[in-house]
Amino acid sequence: MTTLLSSSGSPAVEPIARLAEHGLPAEAVRAEIAALRAGDHDYRDGTVFNSICSSPVPLAAEVFTAALEVNRGDDRLFPSARQAEAAVGRMLGDLFDLPDACGVATSGGTEANLLAVQAAVLRWRRRHGDRGRPPVVLGAGAHFSFEKICRLLAVEPVVARLGPGYRVDPADVLRKIRPDTALVVLTAGTSETGAGDEIEAVAARAAELGVPVHVDAATGGFLIPFARRLGHDLPYCGFAVPGVISLTVDPHKYGGAPIPAGYLLFRHAEDRDALRTASHYRGTADHFGLLGTRPGAGMLAAYAALRHLGRAGYTAQAAELFALRDEFLARLADAGIAPAYRPDLTVVGFRDPDPEGLLAALAERGLIVSLARRLGLIRVVVHRHQRAGQLARLADTVAALRGRRKG
Numbered sequence: 348m349t350t351l352l353s354s355s356g357s358p359a360v361e362p363i364a365r366l367a368e369h370g371l372p373a374e375a376v377r378a379e380i381a382a383l384r385a386g387d388h389d390y391r392d393g394t395v396f397n398s399i400c401s402s403p404v405p406l407a408a409e410v411f412t413a414a415l416e417v418n419r420g421d422d423r424l425f426p427s428a429r430q431a432e433a434a435v436g437r438m439l440g441d442l443f444d445l446p447d448a449c450g451v452a453t454s455g456g457t458e459a460n461l462l463a464v465q466a467a468v469l470r471w472r473r474r475h476g477d478r479g480r481p482p483v484v485l486g487a488g489a490h491f492s493f494e495k496i497c498r499l500l501a502v503e504p505v506v507a508r509l510g511p512g513y514r515v516d517p518a519d520v521l522r523k524i525r526p527d528t529a530l531v532v533l534t535a536g537t538s539e540t541g542a543g544d545e546i547e548a549v550a551a552r553a554a555e556l557g558v559p560v561h562v563d564a565a566t567g568g569f570l571i572p573f574a575r576r577l578g579h580d581l582p583y584c585g586f587a588v589p590g591v592i593s594l595t596v597d598p599h600k601y602g603g604a605p606i607p608a609g610y611l612l613f614r615h616a617e618d619r620d621a622l623r624t625a626s627h628y629r630g631t632a633d634h635f636g637l638l639g640t641r642p643g644a645g646m647l648a649a650y651a652a653l654r655h656l657g658r659a660g661y662t663a664q665a666a667e668l669f670a671l672r673d674e675f676l677a678r679l680a681d682a683g684i685a686p687a688y689r690p691d692l693t694v695v696g697f698r699d700p701d702p703e704g705l706l707a708a709l710a711e712r713g714l715i716v717s718l719a720r721r722l723g724l725i726r727v728v729v730h731r732h733q734r735a736g737q738l739a740r741l742a743d744t745v746a747a748l749r750g751r752r753k754g
């Protein structure tokens with residue numbers, strides 16, 4: 348097999364141009380796959396500081412691998428996946444104070460957010476008819492899945508500005524609500540900064556105005572409830588606040604489950620039922636999500652993670668992550684680097700005079716952090732695949748690179 352050296356210095360397989368007439372022996376294919384994967388990072392190797400996903404807990408990985416053939420789209424063949432989906436829904440409903448949870452398992456936060464907005468659009472159309480674009484108020488920190496969603500569903504985004512700590516400004520959200528607003532989207536832990544919007548301050552008032560609220564807790568869903576239990580002063584996220592009618596949570600972010608595992612919870616069954624597509628086949632379940640053939644392994648593995656960790660396991664994880672974050676912040680402070688905000692969750696952001704240069708210099712040393720382009724922030728995501736020493740090395744490397752530029 349021929350290998351080339353890619354620009355990153357790792358071996359790359361020669362581009363394949365055709366489907367060969369004769370297949371290769373398994374050993375040869377394995378070697379090609381190994382070459383393809385040689386450039387991949389390993390979460391545990393101390394180089395990954397940009398990822399809100401991590402390696403799954405071992406039990407969830409084991410369950411996933413053993414369930415590769417399970418098609419959630421065919422529950423006559425695989426009733427296990429439907430049962431796992433329902434059980435995950437009830438566990439998540441319990442976590443977010445919605446006892447009779449009604450929901451849909453999804454491929455992740457993007458699909459869950461899409462379905463939440465679609466349910467809101469259907470409600471809006473029943474009241475306002477087929478014409479016009481339903482206005483949806485979102486914070487300037489909302490995830491970029493909403494850009495896709497607004498385009499796909501022909502929704503008019505109305506953007507509310509951010510306040511202190513990159514949380515959305517509640518007063519601006521309320522100002523932007525109009526009598527025909529279809530939905531307000533709040534974020535419990537934004538992807539860029541981890542900021543937790545003040546859901547109670549907005550949702551109760553929005554409910555009085557007759558406008559429902561969707562909470563995007565894709566990132567914060569497995570952190571905020573447990574951090575609050577540990578005494579962290581973070582805004583509540585869940586259904587105990589009137590006005591919250593749907594919530595997105597991603598077991599594949601901080602839930603210990605492998606990709607793909609997302610969930611959308613609805614307060615009202617009729618919102619979910621509005622999304623129903625009847626199956627053409629007798630005995631095969633109707634669809635509520637976007638995907639047809641889809642892995643059942645995701646929900647079986649999410650089930651395993653939730654059952655195995657329990658509330659105590661997630662609380663311990665949150666305690667470890669916040670300790671790691673605080674050690675990292677202290678190390679940065681020692682080097683004279685101040686965070687751009689006091690982080691609500693596990694996402695640390697700081698400014699740099701030359702963020703692109705810093706990102707590239709770190710990448711040259713194999714260290715992957717991100718640059719949040721909308722905010723001009725260097726972004727470091729603390730996750731359970733990291734050790735304190737690895738974060739310390741990152742802080743020291745950043746400090747050395749900045750010192751060199753000054754000198």
Ligand SMILES: *Cc1c(COP(=O)(O)O)cnc(C)c1O
Pocket residue numbers: 399454455456457458460490492534536537538563564565566597609
């Ligand atoms: C990750 C994320 C999403 C999108 O979820 P996917 O699982 O990547 O589709 C949406 N919102 C927030 C806040 C996220 O962090």
